[in-house]
Structure formats: C-alpha cells, structure tokens
Amino acid sequence: AQSVTQLGSHVSVSEGALVLLRCNYSSSVPPYLFWYVQYPNQGLQLLLKYTSAATLVKGINGFEAEFKKSETSFHLTKPSAHMSDAAEYFCAVKGDTGRRALTFGSGTRLQVQP
Amino acid sequence: NAGVTQTPKFQVLKTGQSMTLQCAQDMNHEYMSWYRQDPGMGLRLIHYSVGAGITDQGEVPNGYNVSRSTTEDFPLRLLSAAPSQTSVYFCASSRTGGDYGYTFGSGTRLTVV
Numbered sequence: 001a002q003s004v005t006q007l008g009s010h011v012s013v014s015e016g017a018l019v020l021l022r023c024n025y026s027s028s029v030p031p032y033l034f035w036y037v038q039y040p041n042q043g044l045q046l047l048l049k050y051t052s053a054a055t056l057v058k059g060i061n062g063f064e065a066e067f068k069k070s071e072t073s074f075h076l077t078k079p080s081a082h083m084s085d086a087a088e089y090f091c092a093v094k095g096d097t098g099r100r101a102l103t104f105g106s107g108t109r110l111q112v113q114p
Numbered sequence: 115n116a117g118v119t120q121t122p123k124f125q126v127l128k129t130g131q132s133m134t135l136q137c138a139q140d141m142n143h144e145y146m147s148w149y150r151q152d153p154g155m156g157l158r159l160i161h162y163s164v165g166a167g168i169t170d171q172g173e174v175p176n177g178y179n180v181s182r183s184t185t186e187d188f189p190l191r192l193l194s195a196a197p198s199q200t201s202v203y204f205c206a207s208s209r210t211g212g213d214y215g216y217t218f219g220s221g222t223r224l225t226v227v
Contacts, residue, residue: 009154034215043204043218044157051213090156094216101147101162101172102206102216106155 002027002093006105014113019063019078021108023091026072032094033074034102035065039087047089050074061085086112116140120205120219127195127226135190135222137205145208146188147172147216148180150201157204163188164210195226 007022025031032051036044048059055067061084065076076089088109092102121136139146144165149157159172161180169180177199179191188207192199202223206216 006156032213036215036218043220044206045218046215049213049215100145100164100208100210101159102157103159104149104156 002031002103004033004091004093004103004105006091006108008108009106010109010111012111012113013081015083016080019076019081019085019110021076021089021091021110023065023074023076023105024072025074025091025093027093033065033067034092034094035059035063035074035076036090036092037061037087038090038107044090047076081110081112083112083114086110118205118207118217118219120203120222122222123220125222125224127192127224129195129197129226131195133192133195135192135203135205135224137188137190137219138186139188139205139207139217140186141207141209141217142185143207143217144185144210145216146182147206147208148178148188148190149204149206150174150199151204151221152201160190160203192224197226200224200226 003026005024034049035047048057050067058064063078090107091105118139147162148160151157163169163182205219208214208216
C-alpha cells in the first residue's frame, strides 16, 4: 500500500525566509506525487506534481519540489516566503493501478511571520 | 467551466437522520472520490469511482453509500448520521491516468448533533 508522511504539523518562518515542507512516501512502484495547498475555508488547489518526467518540479506561486528516490522524499520548497503563503499544505500519492485515488499526508500548517 | 460543484455548503443534521451530499463535475472526468477532512488527520478517502457504474471503498467507508449512474454525478449518502460524521467533506475528480491531479470542490461542512 502506498502512503505519505509529512514531518511537522506546524512550520513557522519569517517573511522572506526559505520555506521547507517535508514529505516522505512509501510505494512499491514509482509513484505519482502531488502537493496541494488549502487556504482557510477553501478547497484544495494543486501546487505541483511529479510524474517521472523530471526530478525537480516547478509549481505555482514560486514553489518547487525535488523527487529523491534514494531518500523516498518529495520535499516542497520556496526560496522566499510571502505572507500570502500562509496556508495548510498536503502531500499526496496516487497509483496508476488499483486504487486510483489520492492518499494524503496529515498536512503541514505554514505560518509566515512579518 | 464550473469544475466540481458540491451542495450544500453547510448542513446540520440530527443523529439518525439521513441525507445526500451532492457532487457534480462538468469536465468529463472518469475518476471521482469523496474525502472527509478532520483536524490533524489530513484527508481520508471514503469512496471512489473509476467510471460510471464502478465504485469501491476507501479507508473510512462505514456509514456512507455511493453510486455512480452517470459520469458527471457522484452523490454521497449518509444512511443514519452520527456525531462522529461531523466533518468537512470534499469531492474531487480527475482524468484517467496516474499523472493527472484531482480537482476539488469547495467542500460541505456537516455538523451532526
């Protein structure tokens, strides 16, 4: 069974600082990996996805993530945090056989301090 | 393009009542899913469908039923509401293929008293 683990339920950074949100996956086959963002009282919006075309994936709002097979990781980064980045971020994995739905991590709430 | 539309946005039920959460998508997506979101637990899969007439259980299916008679609609039925079903429910849809992400609706906030 595939799963994802997000380390750190809350992360706080200063405006302008590096954002690093951690995600590790468990999958018996090369996975499809996704990062979603959820702003308060809203649905989930796709930030970026890994589909094996490139290990460094660029997404919206200046975010990017690097797929590292040796570390089974797909950490999300942004060089300089902005106040508008404050939200909850979810890592998810999807299979292309069997259950073709997303399996989510427990989420990381990002706070950005002025 | 409306995307994924969920109704209602808010609902209060009494214990034992039944209701149906509606989900419709206009993108001709084959895959559809229902999730519930609870604090600190991320999103947990209730039921999913890979096409009209095909549904399967996710991680937390007890107390919920689904059917998929058309590509567009994927309603979630609560048979006899319990306080443990107080949650935010999200419907999502996706094209076929593992490399497509899911598009989410805006959610239904359900309170069972």
